[in-house]
Amino acid sequence: MNTYIHAIDNLIPDNDHRRVAALERYQIFNDLREPVFERICEMACSLFNVPMAHVSFLDATTELVKANVGLGDEVVRVPRTTSLCAIAVLNEEVTVIPDALKDERLAGHPYVYGEFGLRFYAGAPIKSRDGFTVGTMCLVGREVMHLSEKEINLLEKLAVIVSEQLELRLQNLENEFIQKAANSKLFDSEQRLVSILDTMADGVCIVDANGRATYINHMAEHIFGVDLEGMQHRAYNDQLWVNVHLDGTVIKEEEHPMYIMLKTGLPVYDQEIGISRHGKETFYISVNVAPLFNELQELSGGVCTFMDVTARRKLIKEKDDFISIVSHELKTPITSLRASLQLMEKIKENLSSPMFPKLIEQASKSMDKLNGLVANLLDVNNIQQGQLSLHKTTFTIAGMLDECFNHLRLASAYQVIITGDRALQLYADEYRIQQVVINLVNNAVKYAPESKIIEINISRQDNLARIAVSDKGQGVSAEKIPHLFDRYYRADYKELHYSGLGLGLYIGADIIRKHGGEIGVESTSGQGATFWFTIPLS
Known part of the structure; x- marks a missing residue:
């Protein structure tokens, strides 16, 4: 017991x-x-x-x-x-x-x-x-x-x-705790770093001493179109993507910024290169590379940051092309005007010469051409500066159209037909609306020469006035439509070259937007095109 x-x-x-x-x-x-x-x-x-x-x-x-x-x-x-x-x-x-x-x-x-x-x-x-x-x-x-x-x-x-x-057991526990805390802190720090890198607008790639990727951020994945695993099986000089200079010539391996950094241990800054991929459009990146060293000061790899400058490179090319086009377009009327003036200088003592009225008419046309080109350039500058002004009045749309296309009926084989609501009035800048419509009609004449009849339809949609310019030409291809209202864009058809600065639709789109309206195009290949815009009635 x-x-x-x-x-x-x-x-x-x-x-x-x-x-x-x-x-x-x-x-x-x-x-x-x-x-x-x-x-x-x-x-x-x-x-x-x-x-x-x-x-x-x-x-x-x-x-x-x-x-x-x-x-x-x-x-x-x-x-x-x-x-x-x-x-x-x-x-x-x-x-x-x-x-x-x-x-x-x-x-x-x-x-x-x-x-x-x-x-x-x-x-x-x-x-x-x-x-x-x-x-x-x-x-x-x-x-x-x-x-x-x-x-x-x-x-x-x-x-x-x-x-x-x-x-000893406690010391091991404490060391383990310290190690876990250090690992946790390191992990948190790495996660914060990854989060920062993944939100960067620039691509980031970390490579080892052989130039193989060990990390890439989201932007790098987006630019190159591959994930980290895909990058780890590639090299910066991989034959699947050919590195090219801005002039299109292939970059030799020893000229590549990554090669130079890994070879010399020195950073390379702001090098623009193109990357050409089979069956795809070449894109351009601005590259910065910096070396990484281990505790023995041995080169262990590098960090490469890059940004997609394809749009910038495209804009620079567009500007260069635009300057060339402007020079050419200005040169033509100036040459014609100069020739007319030189001839008038020679016959100034004989004002009764039958050549004199023709030369004056030619000089006047050249001046009108120059004035139109300069006006377009000024409009683009005003648009960029946000200074394109509007002077609104109330007018009848059909009356405005009759006035601005009388000369077209008389001067060419084209016929402009105005249909729809001829009594519809609009409160807008009459001069600017004329400018938009004339440009749309001129485009129809330029890009649909086989369509001798151009229809302008006036209609009312709720509280909006809709004006549509239609032709019976070959139409606009689907891949061109998204770019038609871009600055400097000039659509070519059948490899034919057309004069002009490529600014008309860009200026017209801004005029319509400033009126609070919309502009667009509807087209089926081989069945013509309809360019339209809407503007609030009041």
């Missing part, structure tokens, strides 16, 4: 909460095996010639036998109320009980008076780094046994070895 009634309060030191906190730091109070403690227990049994030895730790309520010899393979948990190690913890020194039957503290204890038959117990405190007894190094026997002073000192040393192992 168990008559042990030792109160737990008698086994709890005043600072036990601090002691338990010290134990929790070691994260040892679990069922995982600790082989080093088991070997110490084996050593203890050999040194002291006892059948049982164990290493135990005590929290607020329980003794955990962490390692043992002689107590079986199962994890042993003992309530602190019946723990002999609780006595050793309370004493904070080596506790030796030679004969448990004679110890009043153990009267009726189940391990002493029960089937286990414990007679001998010795426990040395296992100390934390801050001096708290967190566990015990214990010897246990079923026979009465006494320890000499030397043996007590030896048991204390074994407990110190356990404490040292415990500290």
Whole structure:
């Protein structure tokens, strides 16, 4: 019968909460095996010639036998109320009980008076780094046994070895925590860096010492049309994409910015190159490359940043072409005007000459041509500066059209037919609307010469006036339609060259937008085209 009634309060030191906190730091109070403690227990049994030895730790309520010899393979948990190690913890020194039957503290204890038959117990405190007894190094026997002073000192040393192992374990835990914290911080930093790189408007590519990609951001994927895995199987001088100079000649390997950086270890800045891919349009990038060095100052790779400058390169080419076109277009009327003036200079004494009226007419036409070209250039400049002004009045659309196309009916074989709501009035800048319509009709004459009839339809759509110019020519191809209202765009048909600056539709589109309207084109290949625009009635 168990008559042990030792109160737990008698086994709890005043600072036990601090002691338990010290134990929790070691994260040892679990069922995982600790082989080093088991070997110490084996050593203890050999040194002291006892059948049982164990290493135990005590929290607020329980003794955990962490390692043992002689107590079986199962994890042993003992309530602190019946723990002999609780006595050793309370004493904070080596506790030796030679004969448990004679110890009043153990009267009726189940391990002493029960089937286990414990007679001998010795426990040395296992100390934390801050001096708290967190566990015990214990010897246990079923026979009465006494320890000499030397043996007590030896048991204390074994407990110190356990404490040292415990500290090493804690140090490993702390190092692991520090490493995890460092890895977490590094990961967070890398994620922030990746987030920053992925939101950059420039492409970023990191390469190793062989020029192979190890990282690319989202913009780089977008520009090159491949992901990181695809880039890792490619090289900067890959034959699948040919690097070319701005003049179209192939860039030699030793001329490539990446090659120069990897060869010299020096950065290369703002180099524009073209990348030509089979079956696709060449695109252009502005490249900056900088070397990366390891801790031995050896070149380990590099960082390449680049931006897609295809649009910029295209705009520069358009401007260059435009300057060439302007020079040519201005030269024609100027040459004609100069020739007319030179001839008039020669016959100025004979004003009755039949050549004189013709020369004046030719000079006038040349001046009109010059005036139209200069007006277009000024309009484009005003549009870019946001200074294209409107002077609105109320007028009848059909009357405006009759006035501006009388000369066309008389001067050419083309016929302009005005249909629809001839009474519809509009509040707008009459001169600018005339400018738009004349340009649309001139385009029909220019690009649909086989269509001798051009129809202008006037209609009302809710609170909008709609004016549509239709021809029966060959129509506009689908790939050209998105560009028709772009600045400098000039559509060519059947490789024929047409005069003009390519500004008419661009200017017209801006005029209509400033009126709060819309402009567009509907066309089916071989069935003509209809250019239309709408403007609010009021």
